[in-house]
Amino acid sequence: MQNYFSTDFKIGILGGGQLGKMMLYDARKFDIATHVLESNTEAPSAIACNKFVYGDIQDYETVVNFGKEVDLITFEIEAVNLQALQKLEELGKTVYPSSATLELIQSKQRQKNFYKKNNIPTSPFTNFESLSELKSAYQNNEFKLPQVWKAATGGYDGKGVQVLKTEADFDKLVDAPCLIEEMIDFEMELAVIVARNPSGETKSYPVVEMEFHPEANQVEYVLSPARITDEIAQKARYLAEKVSQKFEHVGLLAIEFFLTKDGEILVNEVAPRPHNSGHLTIEGNYTNQFEQHLRSILDLPLGDSSTKKPAVMVNLVGDENHEGQVLYKNIENILALKGVTPHIYGKKETRPFRKMGHVTIINESIEEAREMAEKVKQKIKVISDEKL
Amino acid sequence: MQNYFSTDFKIGILGGGQLGKMMLYDARKFDIATHVLESNTEAPSAIACNKFVYGDIQDYETVVNFGKEVDLITFEIEAVNLQALQKLEELGKTVYPSSATLELIQSKQRQKNFYKKNNIPTSPFTNFESLSELKSAYQNNEFKLPQVWKAATGGYDGKGVQVLKTEADFDKLVDAPCLIEEMIDFEMELAVIVARNPSGETKSYPVVEMEFHPEANQVEYVLSPARITDEIAQKARYLAEKVSQKFEHVGLLAIEFFLTKDGEILVNEVAPRPHNSGHLTIEGNYTNQFEQHLRSILDLPLGDSSTKKPAVMVNLVGDENHEGQVLYKNIENILALKGVTPHIYGKKETRPFRKMGHVTIINESIEEAREMAEKVKQKIKVISDEKL
Structure with missing residues (x-):
């Protein structure tokens, strides 16, 4: 059995925010070595890791090179370069959560489709490829307001979510793949x-x-x-x-x-x-x-x-x-x-x-x-x- | 009121063992900056502090220079240079626990005298300045065996403590200021x-x-x-x-x-x-x-x-x-x-x-x-x- 405690085994963590910082408390408690990849040198987990690597978690080359140096790759934020994780898996590296799960979850459209397919109860929804597709569906009376609009990707901390009450609210939206959900009372x-x-x-x-x-x-x-x-x-x-x-x-x-x-x-x-x-x-x-x-x-x-x-x-x-x-x-x-x-x-x-x-x-x-x-x-x- | 959280305020910790390591979890949790002084670069708290300073906590100059860089000095082990803490206090630095308490506690002889003086119940004891003084007291029938022998300073983790059952046990002792205590059942x-x-x-x-x-x-x-x-x-x-x-x-x-x-x-x-x-x-x-x-x-x-x-x-x-x-x-x-x-x-x-x-x-x-x-x-x- 692989031994992780006070050994050379290294976990690579993508992202250096507060979630990574708190994860490091427990990595320290178990004395498991960690590398952190993060583009802000003053980020919460810039210290307490065994090695801090300065770099962009969304950049393919950076993530692949970072991952090659460690034994297992994980992340503390889902906005990471997915292709790099796939590449690391191909190279035989362990990536948890896997790129396959992350791919499903990164896109809210795919997430919702997944729930539907697996009979997991979720609010009724419709996916759209663009803002104009959404608008024409509305004009064709395919749905009624109010609805909750969500960008397919990139939403975090309340960004990328918008309640649509009247037609004027469409002006607040960015042109991106998106979905609308029925408002749940x-x-x-x-x-x-x-x-x-x-x-x-x-x-x-x-x-x-x-x-x-x-x-x-x-x-x-x-x-x-x-x-x-x-x-x-x-x-x-x-x-x-x-x-x-x-x-x-x-x-x-x-x-x-x-x-x-x-x-x-x-x-x-x-x-x-x-x-x-x-x-x-x-x-x-x-x-x-x-x-x-x-x-x-x-x-x-x-x-x-x-x-x-x-x-x-x-x-x-x-x-x-x-x-x-x-x-x-x-x-x-x-x-x-x-x-x-x-x-x-x-x-x-x-x-x-x-x-x-x-x-x-x-x-x-x-x-x-x-x-x-x-x-x-x-x-x-x-x-x-x-x-x- | 002084603010410590996410500011430039720095705590200096003398010693980098496991006690320091666990103290750093909470310093990190509060985002209070720390410097650690320790002569083993692989010590448990070599990482997770804001600054690791390589040096001997028993060396006067090293401790004084380390202390000058921080706002408050504390320690995770009591075997530190006492004179350096006194000097730092003279220089206006805050040292907690203070050099005065540490001086009383570092010596088991002074500790026991302190209890006696303050009516704090403790086992009966006698202080000796050297091994020969101890031995002659025994030869003069001033005490009977068994007794617990303790070195006045430097005891840690079971070192510097010896049960004296027979006269032969005197051979195990180092020649140092010491005390004997009645064995408590x-x-x-x-x-x-x-x-x-x-x-x-x-x-x-x-x-x-x-x-x-x-x-x-x-x-x-x-x-x-x-x-x-x-x-x-x-x-x-x-x-x-x-x-x-x-x-x-x-x-x-x-x-x-x-x-x-x-x-x-x-x-x-x-x-x-x-x-x-x-x-x-x-x-x-x-x-x-x-x-x-x-x-x-x-x-x-x-x-x-x-x-x-x-x-x-x-x-x-x-x-x-x-x-x-x-x-x-x-x-x-x-x-x-x-x-x-x-x-x-x-x-x-x-x-x-x-x-x-x-x-x-x-x-x-x-x-x-x-x-x-x-x-x-x-x-x-x-x-x-x-x-x-």
Whole structure:
């Protein structure tokens, strides 16, 4: 059996953001060597890896050359050069998640087709090759507004998504392959993270509840476990595991769901990596999502995913009126609250709604944790001396 | 108020071992910049700090020059150059724990005198300036065997401690300032970690139970919380907090106790830093000891020290028959056990009884965790291809 601990075995991680940074905590904990490829030398995971390689994760040559130096390639963001991953697999390198899964997931059109083909419940949708194709379909009365528009690729953090209420909203769209989905009148948004290793061992995390910021279309709070019935929780976890298995996924897969008003569960979208909805597993669960990702891609036994204590996570995003050198105002006040752990990603510059960190609140009671999260949100300000 | 998070503020850490490595996880989590001074370029915390400085922590000039470059100096091992810390304080640098506390603690003679002076219960002892002074006291019938002999300074990991049963045992001793203590017929060894910040806020962790390896005089298992009555737990925590306050300590102070057969609690010795008995706080407590140390020395509010879940820690030490490039045999088997997290420090070479890592076991039941710890200990072997 391959030994990874304190050996020459190297994992190459594409991308050096906060997800990579938190993955490095666990790589360090296991003393597994890592190389990081990233084009920002001040990125959160520029340190704590064994080797930092400066370069563009979207550039074919750069990714292939980076991958040749390591034993296993993974990524912390899905916007990587797919052809390079395919090439590395041809060269006999292990790539997890595989290029085949990533190809399906990178395109929201292919993702939706995949759910349909595999009888995975999702909201009704139509794919279009261009903006003009979309417009003519509307003019031909092939669909009615409102609809949710999504760019086929490149969407992240609320970009590439637009609610179409009136015809005027078409002017906000870019000309790109896209899809429209029926708007779901949902009760709640849920998420489940599933880990799967190459041997096929599959473990899901307890269902979490996501509350979105009304303007920024970003997750503002995550609650674990979600305040739902056991029946719905089981249904969501079963479905999440099915999605991971159908994709023959290796690594973490985060599945976001709509819970409809009549108790139906629909897959919204997936991310093939550690996910914002799983950050609270660091403090709240027996095995955190980053360690679980490493266990998955290394074909090690998966860890216990269950809850140690109820947890709420608050995203720390840049104040909408500030831009410049970041200042975490009142952070000492939130440190005085019981069970509160801030995570500061290490980005030097703040800008409106930029993800700068998160705070986990652990409490015996999920309701109390949620109340405390509100307090945390009100107290701490991610600002700058320079106002916008 | 000084802001530490994502700023130019720098902590200098003397020593780059596993304690420093684990402290860096939390410095990274808070994005507080760190410099590490260490003379082994392959030490566990050679990476993940913002700057690694190669040098000897016992060398006066090296430590002073290192300290001048940072805003606050701390250490992860107490064998540092004391005069250099005094000099840095004179130069206006903040040093926590202070040179004054360290001076008291570095010498076991001064430590014991301090307990006596402050009415802190400890085992009866006598200090000697040299081996010959010790021997003549014995010849003059000033004490009887058995006794525990301790070197005044330099003891660590079972070195510098010797049980004197017969006169022949005097031959094993080095000629150095030393003390002898009456042997305590104890029921159990306990430990409490106390955090104290410069504002005087003091918080102790729940009492843990330490089980020692019979031969190596090293902690083999730590159990949290200790299987003792509430009354004894309260007494130990009260006493631990008193010790920290009497020292006017800033940072973590780990206090080791003997619990005697008749329920008395005696201070054995203290360590002014994160401690082996607190490693399980990473998984088991609301705030882990390394984060708590950072909060203490930065005069931030202290975190909640209470227990999330019962925990047992097993030290992973080098097998007594192996020396050379380390191999963690059967580590994948222990990863399959529920609630098990290995920490691999990253030392490349194993040798008999060298501390190479530890494993934390989290479980609803402390008894079950203890049983599982036994299994972990039996399964995993820290060996090398080269046998001794």
